[in-house]
Amino acid sequence: MAVIVVADMTAGPGVGLTPMMALGPAFAGLIGGKRRTAAIGVVALGLSFALIVYNGQVGERRGYATLISVAGVAVAGLVATAMRQRREAELASVRSIAEVAQRVLLRPVPRSAGHLRAAVSYTSAVAEARIGGDLYEVVTSPAGVRVIVGDVQGKGLEAVETAAVVLNAFREAAYDEPDLATVGDRLERALDRHLLGEKFVTAVLAEVRERDRAVLLNYGHPAPLVIRPDGTVHYAEPPDRALPLGLGIHGAPAPQPHRVPFVPGDQLLFYTDGVSEARDRGNTFYPLEHRSELLKDPDPEAALDAVRQDLESHVGAPLHDDAAMLLLRYRDQ
Structure with a gap:
């Protein structure tokens, strides 16, 4: 003026x-x-x-x-x-x-669970949202430490509602059931009552009860990344691909549990496709397997934060999909 x-x-x-x-x-x-x-x-x-x-x-x-x-x-x-x-x-x-909904649905994972240390990173694709269709949980049960990381098809409130169904069913089944296969069956039945049409949820379940291995059950989800103390990495691919949760109840074969060596000093990185399928402006996928050096930080939360920042730098723009990561570390003592 x-x-x-x-x-x-x-x-x-x-x-x-x-x-x-x-x-x-x-x-x-x-x-x-x-x-x-x-x-x-x-x-x-x-x-x-x-x-x-x-x-x-x-x-x-x-x-x-x-x-x-x-x-x-x-x-x-x-x-x-x-x-x-x-x-x-x-x-x-x-x-x-x-x-408040996030604290109820996606509760903070325990920093320590038995011989394990855990950390989580979650980024919603919706700018103003705190929660989305990705899910995770860590439960200490009589059978050992059990973990789930999953991704609900679609976005919005319907995806959040489906994620709540999966998490509530997992929290009950992970504590009650004797093995991962029956935990997976409980999740299938819960989703069969909830889902309409051809909706589905990809998920990977894990159980750590022995000192030298982890058992994985993969429902069409990206395979976790195993990081050894010497810096070698590989994906814990299942022996056979299986359908996601919500589709197997109709007669498709269920996934088979498979064992992965997991000893003190090892790390298991679970993630959703918002991480593995993130692309830069040149349409290049995020090279997660080549970022293992970012996970050397003694603090697992700081290590995951470094990966998240590197992911956002790679994309160079707001993420187009929810991105969740859960890191398990086998402590030396």
């Missing part, structure tokens, strides 16, 4: 820059509160009237039109400010509810 005053006084009455004074209250409505917007509107009207007097436009139609225009924009800016503040309050409430 100060620039407009100077420009109008310099250019003279023939140019007619006074109506541009409406830019002040217009921009004030985008960033300020109601009091600030109203104050700027009053100042804009005062400056406009002063310029009208200076330019000798008092009593002319152009002068009245300028005042009406500035006043109208000031009122519109005040209304817009009130609406914006109301929406900001609603968004803050929704975020608060989402955070």
Whole structure:
């Protein structure tokens, strides 16, 4: 507004820059509160009237039109400010509810479970969301430490609801059932009652009860990455591919548990396809197996945070899919 005053006084009455004074209250409505917007509107009207007097436009139609225009924009800016503040309050409430839902659905995993240390990283593809269709859980049961990492087909509230069904079923079955196969059967039955159509959930289940191995059960999910203390890495691929959860109940063969050597010093990295299928601008997939050096940090949470930051740097833009990672470390003692 100060620039407009100077420009109008310099250019003279023939140019007619006074109506541009409406830019002040217009921009004030985008960033300020109601009091600030109203104050700027009053100042804009005062400056406009002063310029009208200076330019000798008092009593002319152009002068009245300028005042009406500035006043109208000031009122519109005040209304817009009130609406914006109301929406900001609603968004803050929704975020608060989402955070509570996250704590209920995706509870923090235990940092230590038996001989294991665990850490989780979760990034939602929806900018304002805290939760999505990826899921994870770590349960200490009489049969050992049991883990699930999965990915629900689709996004939105329906995916969150399906993730809740899987997690609730896993939390019960992981503690009660004697082996992973029966845990998987419980999940299949729970999803058969819940899912409609051809919806499905990819998931990998793991059990660590002995000191030299882990047992995996893979339902069409990306294979976990095994990182050895000497830096060698490989994917723990299942012997045979199986259908995701929600599809196997219709007669397809169930996945077979397979053992993976897992000894002190080893790491198991579980992840969803939001990590393995993330691409850069050149359409190159994220090379997860070549980022094992990022997992050398003694703090597993810091190690996962380094991988997450590297993933975001690789993509160079907001992620297009939810990305979850769960790291298990076998402690030396």
